[in-house]
Amino acid sequence: MDVFLDPAIGRNKSEALFEQLREAIVSGRLHHGDRLPATRVLAAELGVARSTITTVYGRLVAEGYVEGRAGGGSSVSYRRAGASESPTRPTTLSAPNLGLLDTTRWSLGGFDAAPPAFDLRSGRPDPAFFPLLEWRRAMSDALHVAPTGYMEPAGRADLRRALAHWVQRSRAVDADPDQVMVTAGAQQGVDVIARLLLRPGDVVAVEDPGYPPVRSLFLALGAAVVPVPVDRDGLVVDRIPDDARLVYVTPSHQSPTGAVMSLDRRRALLDLAERRDLVIVEDDYDSEYRHEDRPLEPLHRLDRNGRVVYVGTFSKTLAPSLRLGFLVLPTALVHDATTLRSLMDWQPPDASQRALHRFVTDGALDRHLRRTRRRYRERHALVAAFCHDAAEQGLVAEAHHHVAGLHTTVHLPQGVAEAAVRARAGHDGVALGDYGQCWQAENHPEGLIIGFGAVTTDDLPEALRRVDSALRHAAG
Amino acid sequence: MDVFLDPAIGRNKSEALFEQLREAIVSGRLHHGDRLPATRVLAAELGVARSTITTVYGRLVAEGYVEGRAGGGSSVSYRRAGASESPTRPTTLSAPNLGLLDTTRWSLGGFDAAPPAFDLRSGRPDPAFFPLLEWRRAMSDALHVAPTGYMEPAGRADLRRALAHWVQRSRAVDADPDQVMVTAGAQQGVDVIARLLLRPGDVVAVEDPGYPPVRSLFLALGAAVVPVPVDRDGLVVDRIPDDARLVYVTPSHQSPTGAVMSLDRRRALLDLAERRDLVIVEDDYDSEYRHEDRPLEPLHRLDRNGRVVYVGTFSKTLAPSLRLGFLVLPTALVHDATTLRSLMDWQPPDASQRALHRFVTDGALDRHLRRTRRRYRERHALVAAFCHDAAEQGLVAEAHHHVAGLHTTVHLPQGVAEAAVRARAGHDGVALGDYGQCWQAENHPEGLIIGFGAVTTDDLPEALRRVDSALRHAAG
Numbered sequence: 001m002d003v004f005l006d007p008a009i010g011r012n013k014s015e016a017l018f019e020q021l022r023e024a025i026v027s028g029r030l031h032h033g034d035r036l037p038a039t040r041v042l043a044a045e046l047g048v049a050r051s052t053i054t055t056v057y058g059r060l061v062a063e064g065y066v067e068g069r070a071g072g073g074s075s076v077s078y079r080r081a082g083a084s085e086s087p088t089r090p091t092t093l094s095a096p097n098l099g100l101l102d103t104t105r106w107s108l109g110g111f112d113a114a115p116p117a118f119d120l121r122s123g124r125p126d127p128a129f130f131p132l133l134e135w136r137r138a139m140s141d142a143l144h145v146a147p148t149g150y151m152e153p154a155g156r157a158d159l160r161r162a163l164a165h166w167v168q169r170s171r172a173v174d175a176d177p178d179q180v181m182v183t184a185g186a187q188q189g190v191d192v193i194a195r196l197l198l199r200p201g202d203v204v205a206v207e208d209p210g211y212p213p214v215r216s217l218f219l220a221l222g223a224a225v226v227p228v229p230v231d232r233d234g235l236v237v238d239r240i241p242d243d244a245r246l247v248y249v250t251p252s253h254q255s256p257t258g259a260v261m262s263l264d265r266r267r268a269l270l271d272l273a274e275r276r277d278l279v280i281v282e283d284d285y286d287s288e289y290r291h292e293d294r295p296l297e298p299l300h301r302l303d304r305n306g307r308v309v310y311v312g313t314f315s316k317t318l319a320p321s322l323r324l325g326f327l328v329l330p331t332a333l334v335h336d337a338t339t340l341r342s343l344m345d346w347q348p349p350d351a352s353q354r355a356l357h358r359f360v361t362d363g364a365l366d367r368h369l370r371r372t373r374r375r376y377r378e379r380h381a382l383v384a385a386f387c388h389d390a391a392e393q394g395l396v397a398e399a400h401h402h403v404a405g406l407h408t409t410v411h412l413p414q415g416v417a418e419a420a421v422r423a424r425a426g427h428d429g430v431a432l433g434d435y436g437q438c439w440q441a442e443n444h445p446e447g448l449i450i451g452f453g454a455v456t457t458d459d460l461p462e463a464l465r466r467v468d469s470a471l472r473h474a475a476g
Numbered sequence: 477m478d479v480f481l482d483p484a485i486g487r488n489k490s491e492a493l494f495e496q497l498r499e500a501i502v503s504g505r506l507h508h509g510d511r512l513p514a515t516r517v518l519a520a521e522l523g524v525a526r527s528t529i530t531t532v533y534g535r536l537v538a539e540g541y542v543e544g545r546a547g548g549g550s551s552v553s554y555r556r557a558g559a560s561e562s563p564t565r566p567t568t569l570s571a572p573n574l575g576l577l578d579t580t581r582w583s584l585g586g587f588d589a590a591p592p593a594f595d596l597r598s599g600r601p602d603p604a605f606f607p608l609l610e611w612r613r614a615m616s617d618a619l620h621v622a623p624t625g626y627m628e629p630a631g632r633a634d635l636r637r638a639l640a641h642w643v644q645r646s647r648a649v650d651a652d653p654d655q656v657m658v659t660a661g662a663q664q665g666v667d668v669i670a671r672l673l674l675r676p677g678d679v680v681a682v683e684d685p686g687y688p689p690v691r692s693l694f695l696a697l698g699a700a701v702v703p704v705p706v707d708r709d710g711l712v713v714d715r716i717p718d719d720a721r722l723v724y725v726t727p728s729h730q731s732p733t734g735a736v737m738s739l740d741r742r743r744a745l746l747d748l749a750e751r752r753d754l755v756i757v758e759d760d761y762d763s764e765y766r767h768e769d770r771p772l773e774p775l776h777r778l779d780r781n782g783r784v785v786y787v788g789t790f791s792k793t794l795a796p797s798l799r800l801g802f803l804v805l806p807t808a809l810v811h812d813a814t815t816l817r818s819l820m821d822w823q824p825p826d827a828s829q830r831a832l833h834r835f836v837t838d839g840a841l842d843r844h845l846r847r848t849r850r851r852y853r854e855r856h857a858l859v860a861a862f863c864h865d866a867a868e869q870g871l872v873a874e875a876h877h878h879v880a881g882l883h884t885t886v887h888l889p890q891g892v893a894e895a896a897v898r899a900r901a902g903h904d905g906v907a908l909g910d911y912g913q914c915w916q917a918e919n920h921p922e923g924l925i926i927g928f929g930a931v932t933t934d935d936l937p938e939a940l941r942r943v944d945s946a947l948r949h950a951a952g
Contacts, residue, residue, distance in 0.1 A: 128622060132620070136616060136620070146603040147797040150797070151796075151797055184821035187821055188821040191820055191821065200676065217820075263539055263540025267554070302502060345661060345799060345821075346661060349799040351798075
């Protein structure tokens with residue numbers, strides 16, 4: 001073995017030598033039983049003080065790489081794990097829950113890719129609307145206080161009070177601050193509830209078509225996910241399987257069809273929950289953006305028996321990458337949900353909670369919503385008109401009526417495939433939502449999701465013109 | 477039924493009236509089949525335009541609360557769910573996984589309580605050391621960019637590169653940026669791995685004594701958690717059960733005893749992992765704070781087969797409430813772990829990732845660590861001297877040697893109970909760590925955990941004087 005010292009190393013010779021010898025031993029260049037050069041010899045060879053070598057050998061002995069020999073001198077005492085095999089061979093390590101993940105049909109990717117020229121994907125608010133200045137100020141104020149140690153897993157008491165008040169005022173959801181849990185967006189909110197309530201094999205009813213990331217989450221937890229059809233009145237409650245333990249719904253603005261769940265269905269669902277000891281998870285993901293006067297009341301409002309878990313999020317109203325949302329939990333679940341949450345990630349980050357608290361209580365959120373509602377309403381009108389015209393011309397089979405949110409959906413004429421339209425539009429720089437991914441049923445209608453959150457109002461007409469052209473092309 | 481309009485309501489009369497009637501129906505004051513007053517009559521009564529009443533009734537019909545009657549007029553069509561029962565009766569709702577949570581022996585509480593006069597609990601860094609100004613600046617810079625939509629679940633590519641570089645430099649952990657996942661502290665890191673690898677009933681080996689929140693997490697996932705003893709050389713590898721699937725260890729600075737795992741044990745553990753297809757989770761929670769020159773190498777360094785998941789955190793070096801940590805994953809697990817993470821909470825928040833990136837790359841983190849290392853070393857010396865003296869005087873049976881971290885541990889003499897010492901110290905305004913909670917074995921030694929992260933250096937001597945007095949008192 002060659003031992004050498006890089007002259008550039010300067011002062012820290014003993015550290016460099018230790019590291020070099022250690023590496024030689026661990027990598028197998030020096031084998032178990034190999035003798036190290038005598039300290040005197042190596043010192044002379046390297047032109048360093050003998051004490052430097054002694055120190056290094058001492059450390060190697062202390063760390064267990066080297067041992068003193070009976071006849072004097074030192075030898076390598078380290079034996080590499082699996083030394084006979086190639087260190088780069090592929091590991092056999094595998095994730096047993098990989099099977100579950102595979103069944104979720106959930107795919108990632110494209111996060112780092114360049115954004116499309118025209119982004120008509122769903123669930124994305126306009127980054128240009130983000131109240132950067134106000135949020136920065138709120139964050140900066142939040143960071144004038146030194147962070148303390150571990151804090152409340154359900155979130156800051158002041159923020160939970162503010163959110164309870166806000167969700168009452170804006171969505172008529174009655175919530176005691178104790179029932180509120182601050183979460184990393186809606187996704188973590190559903191995760192908390194699902195982990196608390198579901199055992200592998202439990203039956204979960206979801207809307208079909210529905211919201212893929214939550215369906216995939218249930219599958220990843222080993223639940224038996226049963227698709228329940230959706231019509232113009234929302235979830236077809238009669239079709240919920242008898243053995244369902246949890247029902248996940250988007251009653252205010254069904255994701256993705258836009259159906260508003262009728263009062264009859266709501267009553268039926270609540271009745272069912274009471275009869276069968278069901279939990280209803282209500283994801284109220286984007287109804288802050290109403291485009292008509294008709295109010296979209298949460299199901300939670302009608303629940304008198306603590307059967308509904310309300311899931312709120314600031315991903316659509318502010319930005320997904322803030323990771324801020326909340327749950328309104330039935331009182332019966334508060335304690336357990338909080339315990340579980342503390343084991344998942346202890347608590348939400350403190351500074352963004354402080355910032356959100358200020359944002360909610362000083363009216364900045366309300367002002368932001370008023371401003372953005374108006375602007376999204378313009379876009380909604382453009383897209384609704386486009387869909388109407390396309391239906392008139394037979395380019396789409398049916399244009400769903402959306403009273404809220406940041407996307408709209410249409411069905412395609414017989415023989416026209418979503419994939420063909422999306423491919424053509426993609427070729428033209430337009431990314432559309434993925435309607436097919438929302439479906440579990442095999443023979444589902446072909447359709448399109450047209451999001452208008454992330455495209456600018458100026459760009460929207462051109463984007464829609466390109467969708468029109470893709471529709472014409474796909475229709476042959 | 478009395479219908480009235482609050483004169484203060486002003487413009488929004490139709491909204492107020494709608495709400496009042498809806499509430500009357502939902503609450504049961506108006507029953508199914510009850511007739512509503514004729515529009516003309518009610519308009520006259522309330523002194524509003526008849527069109528206002530017509531609009532309101534129209535909305536009630538549209539929402540399904542009211543229906544038109546054959547003979548003209550409108551009647552209530554809503555039937556309350558469970559109307560015959562008291563609306564406030566307690567729900568039967570329960571969490572089936574509550575049983576698992578109960579077995580975790582994990583208790584929360586006291587998060588909002590006033591902090592103790594002298595905080596000697598473990599795992600808490602000094603909030604006064606937090607680099608508030610630099611962090612605020614980094615966050616403010618991060619918030620000059622409008623947040624985009626959903627981003628990489630494993631964290632920003634630039635931050636993962638920076639962390640891979642940093643952990644190589646500071647902890648000699650070889651990591652490709654693709655193997656790094658940004659997490660909400662170490663707890664979420666372990667959660668990702670545990671959810672990926674464990675099925676209910678799987679055997680997990682943990683150190684005894686060990687770190688309670690992680691043990692509780694495994695239990696909450698339904699794992700069979702087997703305690704494995706710890707001695708001066710760390711985890712007793714021979715005692716790992718044959719059917720273990722995952723081993724959780726703190727080899728650099730065993731939590732809580734402080735033992736540094738010997739090289740023999742490390743080799744044995746890695747050999748075992750390879751023979752039995754085990755995964756080792758290495759929690760390197762506080763070894764940035766070394767108090768002696770002896771390096772504490774991570775187990776990950778010796779792993780040549782991708783068996784070790786390295787868990788890092790900024791909770792001890794910066795602050796727990798930032799919720800920032802990371803994993804270095806074996807390549808074989810990267811894809812699945814990322815998929816799972818996206819279903820848990822999509823991604824880490826963006827702004828704090830940007831801030832951390834800047835903090836790591838511009839040297840602020842290194843500067844911060846140099847500053848704080850020196851200051852914690854002072855405290856460590858004070859506590860070590862105290863423990864040494866107490867041992868000399870027979871007040872403690874054994875003072876463990878801690879080469880790193882923010883706490884130290886001692887064993888108590890025969891007949892002296894931790895509870896008695898902590899109660900007395902608590903009475904005197906001193907909060908100590910909870911040693912008993914770290915144990916699973918029934919007949920475990922009594923001991924104390926003395927944390928020195930959260931107490932000031934000035935206060936520390938007085939705090940230790942009070943511990944001394946509590947020890948004397950408990951010894952009778």
